[in-house]
Amino acid sequence: LTLLSQQFSQTESWFHRSAGLQSGSAPHSQLFPPAEGVMLPPESFKNRVVFITGGGTGLGRAMATVLSQLGAQCVIASRKLDVLQQTAEDICSRTGNKVHALQCDVRDPQAVSHCVDQMTSLTGLPDVIINNAAGNFICPSERLSPNAWKSITDIVLNGTAFVTLELGKRLIQDQRGASFLAITTIYAESGSGFVAPSASAKAGVEALYKSLAAEWGRYGHRFNIIQPGPIKTKGAFSRLDPTGKFEKGMIDRIPTGRLGTPAELANLAAYLSSDYASWISGAVMRFDGGEYVSMAGEFNDLRRVTPDQWKMMEAMIRSTKGS
Ligand SMILES: CCCCCCCCC/C=C\C=C\C(=O)SCCNC(=O)CCNC(=O)[C@H](O)C(C)(C)COP(=O)(O)OP(=O)(O)OC[C@H]1O[C@@H](n2cnc3c(N)ncnc32)[C@H](O)[C@@H]1OP(=O)(O)O
Numbered sequence: 001l002t003l004l005s006q007q008f009s010q011t012e013s014w015f016h017r018s019a020g021l022q023s024g025s026a027p028h029s030q031l032f033p034p035a036e037g038v039m040l041p042p043e044s045f046k047n048r049v050v051f052i053t054g055g056g057t058g059l060g061r062a063m064a065t066v067l068s069q070l071g072a073q074c075v076i077a078s079r080k081l082d083v084l085q086q087t088a089e090d091i092c093s094r095t096g097n098k099v100h101a102l103q104c105d106v107r108d109p110q111a112v113s114h115c116v117d118q119m120t121s122l123t124g125l126p127d128v129i130i131n132n133a134a135g136n137f138i139c140p141s142e143r144l145s146p147n148a149w150k151s152i153t154d155i156v157l158n159g160t161a162f163v164t165l166e167l168g169k170r171l172i173q174d175q176r177g178a179s180f181l182a183i184t185t186i187y188a189e190s191g192s193g194f195v196a197p198s199a200s201a202k203a204g205v206e207a208l209y210k211s212l213a214a215e216w217g218r219y220g221h222r223f224n225i226i227q228p229g230p231i232k233t234k235g236a237f238s239r240l241d242p243t244g245k246f247e248k249g250m251i252d253r254i255p256t257g258r259l260g261t262p263a264e265l266a267n268l269a270a271y272l273s274s275d276y277a278s279w280i281s282g283a284v285m286r287f288d289g290g291e292y293v294s295m296a297g298e299f300n301d302l303r304r305v306t307p308d309q310w311k312m313m314e315a316m317i318r319s320t321k322g323s
């Protein structure tokens, strides 16, 4: 076994060196280059208002950028007003479209209601709502205090519910349709050790969105979910891979050999929020380069077996004939 594992790691590092790759992607990732341009036609979101929680950083910022490039007037909301304002300025100077920054702690239903009041006077109610704000950290579950549990589930599940209900009720009152999108994660489906509060809360978000897709279609509301796999953002990686040691193992199990990019996620979010997707509701879109199925299949580690090793094993298996 030791010999085999030495062989595997030598082969692996040879592949990396010969492909002249930066650490962080596998040679075959060259077959899956990320397209960074904006996918939808220009002005797909002209005269549309988009509300994005957690829009000041990471994936929220990427989605705000692409939607603004497509003509939307964006409202980004989270706790840190200075971060939001800087992002709003950066995006607006790039796209020429207005981006508004509103302070809002989604855990507080009154703050959410106040934020929606402010948005209503600035832009009117939104056509697109993206629930992206989240909190997470890795921690053995036996070390979690009640407040640690609450800090994550309040942001992810209650925050999404408060934003969705507040906006949904007002849109229904005004007889206006809208697209709601929630950003969850692949382990919302499987559960995951060491992030139990996040897994539980994201699963709750998915149940909420599927429920409302069924219930509020009659009001012109669509509800969809994107489950991203790993995409390098400061917010996620500083809390989930604080030493930087887990990244390589993660890439090794992703069939496309690389992490996702914020721009790829933003294009998918824009599509699902657009009129091109008006028949898509209640959908759960896994967006992970194949990582989920790769982790689930019993025999998938056999990818590491070399042709010579297969020859040997095949001979062993064939030799059992008649036994
Ligand atoms: C295999 C490696 C993989 C690496 C990459 C994987 C990529 C795939 C990722 C998949 C899913 C990702 C999901 C995400 O959501 S990523 C986004 C992450 N972004 C954020 O978390 C941003 C916002 N986060 C925060 O503001 C804080 O981190 C927060 C702790 C979630 C909330 O802040 P705040 O309200 O200020 O909370 P407190 O600091 O007061 O803490 C509350 C409570 O929690 C306890 N606590 C805090 N940190 C820890 C910790 N690391 N371990 C244990 N407990 C912690 C804290 O002590 C408080 O409890 P108590 O009052 O009892 O002491």
Ligand SMILES: NC(=O)C1=CN([C@@H]2O[C@H](COP(=O)(O)OP(=O)(O)OC[C@H]3O[C@@H](n4cnc5c(N)ncnc54)[C@H](OP(=O)(O)O)[C@@H]3O)[C@@H](O)[C@H]2O)C=CC1
Binding pocket: 053, 054, 055, 056, 057, 058, 059, 060, 077, 078, 079, 080, 081, 083, 104, 105, 106, 107, 131, 132, 133, 134, 135, 155, 159, 183, 184, 185, 186, 227, 228, 229, 230, 231, 232, 233, 234, 235, 236, 237
């Ligand atoms: N990056 C990844 O690999 C993956 C990310 N995801 C999901 O993508 C989304 C974005 O994550 P990512 O961009 O990586 O991480 P970030 O940490 O950059 O984004 C989280 C955002 O949530 C906001 N936020 C946190 N708490 C609150 C609160 N109480 N009220 C309002 N806003 C809040 C933060 O802003 P502020 O601090 O100003 O409040 C921040 O902008 C999350 O839903 C995450 O679960 C899912 C799978 C993989």
